[in-house]
Amino acid sequence: MPHFIIEYSANLESQVDMTALCRAVLKAALATGVFEIGAVRVRAIKCEHYAIADDKPENAFIDASVRGAKRRTPEQKKAVGEAVMAAMASLVEPLFKDQNFALSVEVRDIDPDLSWRRNSLHERLREPAA
Amino acid sequence: MPHFIIEYSANLESQVDMTALCRAVLKAALATGVFEIGAVRVRAIKCEHYAIADDKPENAFIDASVRGAKRRTPEQKKAVGEAVMAAMASLVEPLFKDQNFALSVEVRDIDPDLSWRRNSLHERLREPAA
């Protein structure tokens, strides 16, 4: 935890640098101070097929789902959602002007009793290199 | 909101027009009267790797997750789920006959306190063109 899963319509592939978008979300998530660096996993999934609103070919979306530990406070969860939203909006601002674009973020809980993890990134990132 | 996320095994790519499937789901969702047109985002994600049931190579699945506002009534949510299921089943009916195929739909809530959105489609679609 946490996981940031960005889905986007494939028609954005040539307009948005999706790796840069992932990096912006990573940076924004870490800046909230809520997460340990080794725990943050941001990824983007291209949706080749889609039908959006009035189905104009230029209609497009980016939608991010954030899954994180239930134990966070509502304030922390809101801070994360807002930070991710702001980071993405800043990077794709020009897409809004043609009125064909929708951006969204959802945060939801991971139940600690029903999740398992093994993370070797922590071993490296919790200890400074010798 | 709402989001319709269809996942499918890649062996269906040559048998089902996935864009047509997205369009059928969009049309069915709008026909329920539950949603504003500018809010509906349907997409399909191809799963290149899979292992289904007895792992016969021709085994296949289509699974749709619908995420929408918590404030809808149970009746509205059921109407949407049933409409999506019926629209998809109608389009892929021939796939059932060889007994290698499973179709499914799940509807779940988005918490309004933990979701954010900015949608320029509404600006265009709420106002008739001059």
Add this chain to the structure above:
Amino acid sequence: MPHFIIEYSANLESQVDMTALCRAVLKAALATGVFEIGAVRVRAIKCEHYAIADDKPENAFIDASVRGAKRRTPEQKKAVGEAVMAAMASLVEPLFKDQNFALSVEVRDIDPDLSWRRNSLHERLREPAA
């Protein structure tokens, strides 16, 4: 039900046989005795774009979400999560040693009142061939 959805960073494509991973998860899920064979659908989704932890290019993740019927007992859900985790860890054990890799599993419920399914695999797999 149940659905096993594995997401992974694309840099693992050349290091892990993702179809073998799906098969290992399928086998582990069935071995728990919790599920009917015709109901199990495991798939893996490649994430082409990602930003993980300190964003080193070799950082990688595999994350599995399991969605299954709410009616299962907590013990059954835990048994499934642990089995999936163990099956995946066993197959990707070498990835942990370079401290760039995180593996995770989450189990969550499907609400029976808001899910629909039609499964022709059961017709074949519940009856022995003549």
